[in-house]
Amino acid sequence: MKLRAVAALGLTAALALTACGGDSTGTPSTTESAPAATTSASESESTSDAAALSGEVAGMGASSMKVAQGAWTAKFMEDNSGVRISYAPEGSGAGREGIQQGKVAFAGSDEAFSIEDNKAGSFAACSADSGVLDLPVYISPVAIIFNLPGVESLNMTGELAAKIFKGDVAKWNDAAIAELNPGVTLPDEYIVVVYRGDKSGTTENFTDYLHAVAPSVWDNEADKEWPYTDGGQPAQQTDGVKSSVASGPYTIGYVDASAADGVGVAHLGKDGKFFAPDPEQAAAVVDNSELESGRAEGDLAVKLNREAEGYPIVLISYAIACAKYDDANTAELVKAYLTYISSAEGQALAAEQAGSAPLSDEMMGKVKAAIDSINA
């Protein structure tokens, strides 16, 4: 170890000395030849690897995908050493504006572009005659967790969940809960709600669901901050909610589905059909929802149907790319990157790093076909 370090040091010193010597004697030929050699070497390297990508591409958008995009960009750049790809998690709105104003080549957003906004010519990042493609690439389920000694799962409808989290249902043995869970012994204890005290995409995702399925009960719009702070105990971060629920009997809370182990988990649905927050069930609800009609081929905006078969509390985040780019290389890079993130490998990486639910094979096929249609 030591010897090698000394040798390396000596070598560096020698190189430095020769470089200095070259400078002082004023023989430009030797100093110039060295960089020339390295460039030619790197060129030959890249040309030998004919299919290798190179260049730089920037994306911006939803912070919900922050962790997943971080993992994807890192892995993609590791596999394609000539590529620089970045994703700035500035928020969905910023991402959509970014692609409209041509600041970035692709965007991330928790919402697809509306049909009215997705018109050819309104995207500076794309060719003049091109609109954008909304591609669902990230599905994130949220689980309702609770702590009832001896009970591992409870059935709930969206409306019941909204009533519980709002405080309209006070006790665990309330008739509304008992009705959906025959055979489960429910204690005569008050329900304690634990919510995220910090700003969180999980809260936004969850309140969006509650507002969508039970607007008459949950009268607040989706928000990163919990609206009914009087009726519950705040906790910091996913871990905080998880440990508060795990350590406090008769509590109920919500966390990213990947963190919902070791506590009771609510199954959601209605009419006797209830679904667990598994990745498959989360992907299923997306599959069983219809695609918005009236859109261009390959523009895959999902009209999420919270009543469809499958686990309904999911957030779909889209990668938004141009149907046609002016620059062929940018198109190649975006295609390659999106192909990677929507592949089984990319989805598995996001599931591992960010706890998302991988796309179903069916959805993967649709997304792949859409990506293949991107051109320049």
Next chain:
Amino acid sequence: MSTQTPPAEQVGTESDDSHSLVRSKARYGDALFSGISSGSALMIFVILAAVATFLTSQALPAMTSEPDHTGLSEVSALGGFWQWALPLAFGTVWSAVLAMLMAVPLAVGIALYLSHYAPRRVARIFGYLIDLLAAVPSVVFGLWGLMVLAPTLHPFYKWLNETMSWFPLFNAWQAREDGELRPVLAVGGQNMLTAAMVLALMITPIITALSREVFLQTPLLHEEASLALGATRWEMVKQAVLPFSRPGIISACMLGLGRALGETMAVAMILPGKVLVTFKLLTYNNPNTIAAYIAQNFPESEGFGKMQLIAAGLILFIITLVVNMIARGIIASRREFSGAN
């Protein structure tokens, strides 16, 4: 003492010099040392001024802004900066006061035991233990409070809420809009009382260590005089030790109070805080403290929100400043009666 050492040194180092006892050469060491020490003293003012300037320049826009200015959403939800900052200031002071109520009698008791009652060996071992406790990092106290103390106390809190809810501080029932009473007892014992207990534990060693030193400095003549007049040991402590040590105890308490006011990590970990004013101890509706609120919200806020947090920091700075000035005032006004001079 220090004025007598240089000649002694010179005898050793400059033994060949025949005029060793005469102040002849300019003493660069002395000049250097006095320069360094007065420089360090000046540095305190510079740092304090720099902190104050930074806080004020960042905080002023936030303090004077319109309530609907985009910043922290909680500020606009509560309708203005002061509606948001004053409850936080209340939480800070309330938690520190509770901690002091528990810590001061305990710490003074321990210090008296160590200085006047315990056998010398026991006192020494205890002294080490107290110093050790003072060195435990606050995050460790926080973890212990959250994972051990709070869950352990939870059944007790539950019992307290059920049997003593007539006592307002222990009442953890809240009426809903329709008048129905619901328990709002904190989950897992994570309430103001637990947080204050952990704070008390954190400041006890500081107050103990300082008070013990002060008690030990009570002039022996005073103590002996008191005993000779027939006082019992407790009467002697009351007559001689406590009056002599009062300014010292107050300084010790102020140091402890300073730590309690500024303590961040332990409170942030234990207390699920909200922005509100309440004296109730057992509920999950706890007033957050300024330091914990800043720590919890700084990473997620940006721009103007950060300035509002810094403004809260300025308020904390002012609170500690005022507390220290009051303490100085008390010490100064008591000095002539204490017999310390």
